[in-house]
Amino acid sequence: MSEYPSISNQVEDIDALREEGQQKMSWARQHMPIIEHLREDYRSNQPFEGYTIGMAMHVEAKTAVLVELLAEGGAEVAITGCNPLSTHDDVSVALDSHPSITSYARHGAEDEDYYAAIDAVLSHSPEITIDDGMDMVAAVHEDHPELIDTIIGGAEETTTGVHRLRAMDEDGELNYPVFAVNDTPMKRLFDNIHGTGESSLANIAMTTNLSFAGKTVVVGGYGYCGKGVAKKAAGQNAHVIVTEVEPRRALEAHMEGYEVMPMNEAAAKGDIFITTTGNRDVITEDDFEQLRDGAVLANAGHFDVEIDLDTLSDMAADQYTAREGVEAYEMPDGRRINVLAEGRLVNLASPVSLGHPAEVMDQSFAIQAVCVRELIEHGDKYEPGVHDVPDRLDQEIAEIKLDAEGVDIDTLTDTQQEYLDSWDHGT
Structure with missing residues (x-):
């Protein structure tokens, strides 16, 4: 032991x-x-x-x-x-x-x-x-x-x-x-979509004391977690932009009514950024150069590598705690970029981390x-x-x-089950 x-x-x-x-x-x-x-x-x-x-x-x-x-x-x-x-x-x-x-x-x-x-x-x-x-x-x-x-x-x-x-x-x-x-x-259908969507947005709101209504929320990735974040943000009257690398998911996001564009283009338009990819380097140096003053960056993926914090720290002229759970990176031109929960899972690593x-x-x-x-x-x-x-x-x-x-559902009859299991029932 x-x-x-x-x-x-x-x-x-x-x-x-x-x-x-x-x-x-x-x-x-x-x-x-x-x-x-x-x-x-x-x-x-x-x-x-x-x-x-x-x-x-x-x-x-x-x-x-x-x-x-x-x-x-x-x-x-x-x-x-x-x-x-x-x-x-x-x-x-x-x-x-x-x-x-x-x-x-x-x-x-x-x-x-x-x-x-x-x-x-x-x-x-x-x-x-x-x-x-x-x-x-x-x-x-x-x-x-x-x-x-x-x-x-x-x-x-x-x-x-x-x-x-x-x-x-x-x-x-x-x-x-x-x-x-x-x-x-x-x-996938409940934890990833509803759980990630609700808990991420709730923790961002509690950590920042900011509203989503009227803001542009950029969601990095449109897998199950990204779908949940996008859906819940839109439900709070945010304008949602999705970034993706997989063409079918990008098309799905487009057909769901979201704007779809590369992250570097979205960087200049977004107010709140939420990464959900599980991959590294989703928001990087070129994106930091485009971000607006006051942009909020959060990770709802997994490890703390989705936002390139090492590069952001190197680029910043100053770095300080803006409020509990929010680290501000002040750029040489005066823009402030705010990172939540040290780039870790925002719904589990924020000051009020309820998951x-x-x-x-x-x-x-x-x-x-x-x-x-x-x-x-x-x-x-x-x-x-x-x-x-x-x-x-x-x-x-x-x-x-x-x-x-307390929800009741139908069950298949024997005839229905036989029909589903057969191959020789034609039209």
Whole structure:
């Protein structure tokens, strides 16, 4: 076991922090009916008894409800953060107080401690990994390859992590099966669109105290997250411009009624810029030269590389904190460019970092929970590599959610099902 200390051995006022964290978790739990439904099943049947789960996630209240569910299903769980600024220390302490959970996550961890905490989680020798960004899978393969033989599989939460995993898989370097949770409909259609859209705009508004109405919002990327941001910004009476590199997505944005243009052209027109690509260098030197005075830059993608902050810092004549969570870069010509949350995920690293709505994360984290169950029950069916979440699991979560919402739907008759399954029914 690692000598790196858990959160409870790093902070003071443990009792107060624990109480605050448990209060946050209690509120989230009230609005996560799918997890509550699974909790009844998992408490009774203990599907994870005898297994250890290692996690690198955003450690806040909704994540904590998932972690608690896994522990109450019999697992020993070790967790740390996947972003140094998204951890809520009170929630981390609350988790660490659970007899079956060890939390190493701490807000503001420096790089050395960030990776030491991942190593500490892996010192528990997990059979299942759960990632948000793939840092844990990478650490297993690069630093702890001895664990691969005993790891049954993993699950990846987010777009960037799935991209990295697929690249790793294509190179023949991914040595155990991982479910692409991000790519399943119950994640993409709700978490990525509604969750990212709502939480990003809410955090930008809270951090800046500015309105979207009447402003030009530039959305970098029109994947599922970009669609959500564009939709929600337009709903708040902003004029929306989309930038894209993929022609079909650009055409889709155009057909949805948004202006579409290159970032360097949009740079001269935008008031608020929100990147959602999961890639690096979305807003760069040429764009900084075009930005208006007072432009606001935020990242809703993943890592802090979408905005080229090193170059922006080199270009600036002055740099200062304009308000909490807002760093101003004053250019030699007097223009001020405002960057939120150090270029990290704006909905999770801002001063008020609440993340996605609880109802949305209920769906995403329920998918994680049934994927863990699937790996433990049927892990030998999956070869090393990236796997789609079985559709039956996605439908299971959708049915639980509909029931919780009091929504009834139709079912196919035997005749209809036979028609769909046949090939020889002509016109």
